[in-house]
Amino acid sequence: MDFRKAFLLLASLTALLATLPPAIAQEPVRVLATGVFATALQSLTQPFESATGYKIQASIANAGEVASRIVAGEDADVVMTSSTSITTLAQQNALATNHVVIGRMRLGVAVQSGAAMPDLTSIEALRTLLLSAATIAYIDPNGGGTSGPFFEKMFASLGVADAVHAKAVLCKTGAEIVRAVASGKASIGMTQASEIIGGAGVAFAGYLPDALNLTTLYSAAIATSVKNPKGALAFLEFIAGPAGSNYFRRAGWDIDR
Secondary structure: OOHHHHHHHHHHHHHHHOOOOOOOOOOOEEEEEEHHHHHHHHHHHHHHHHHHOOOEEEEEEOHHHHHHHHHOOOOOOEEEEEHHHHHHHHHOOOEOOOOEEEEEEOEEEEEEOOOOOOOOOOHHHHHHHHHHOOOEEEEOOOOOOOHHHHHHHHHHHHOOHHHHHOOEEEEOOHHHHHHHHHHOOOOEEEEEHHHHOOOOOEEEEEEOOOOOOOOEEEEEEEEOOOOOHHHHHHHHHHHHOHHHHHHHHHOOOEOOO
16 A cells, blocks of 8 residues: 555545544543554654643553464554455455555664674575574564564575574563563574664664565554544654654664655
8 A cells, every 4th residue: 555545545445434422632542552663652752642631541462462462352543564464364354344554674683782783785694693602592483573573584595593592581472572682681582683682782783685574564444342443543643754754764663654
């Protein structure tokens, strides 16, 4: 969905929600989101709240947990996850059929603050890093996260699966990966770039080589369990607009609009 289509969608939602009773400004907008959104949400919360009077109540989980929680009936106003998952959840009547595309995210590498930056300019350079790193943190491929299964396939294609498995630090979330690298438990960490950028105690070493990287499209939609529809719409309008988009860009997102 391009920028023009996003605002046509929001205009149609505005017309629909105009028939609803006024929302209480103090009632929070409950956002259920995957970890890839955590940094941007942290940055944009105060500006959104100041601009609209609505408070954000965010809950962060991995992609599998977000899906299972909303399908199980957890109350939420807005859900933010991969576009593929948004479509699936809408088909299950957990979300509204319309959604707003946020942007694309790529995978990157974290090192401890002050550590030497590794070479990520080629596939062979990455392979060398994976073999030389003492310990490597990444998402548990069986934990429901987006990147874990992808990394398993990548390790196999590079012929380093056994070597990586012997020194793997498997984590449930990107935040856990950042903590593992910051504490020295892992020499490097690999996860969505936005989960690394701005993380305490770590530095963003760069994106994986383009030939190997995974680019995922992410979106946001209003949940069918919405309790604050006007607040949810205000939130979608904010994150799809110029100000909101800039917070995502700063967190490492590729934004088309």
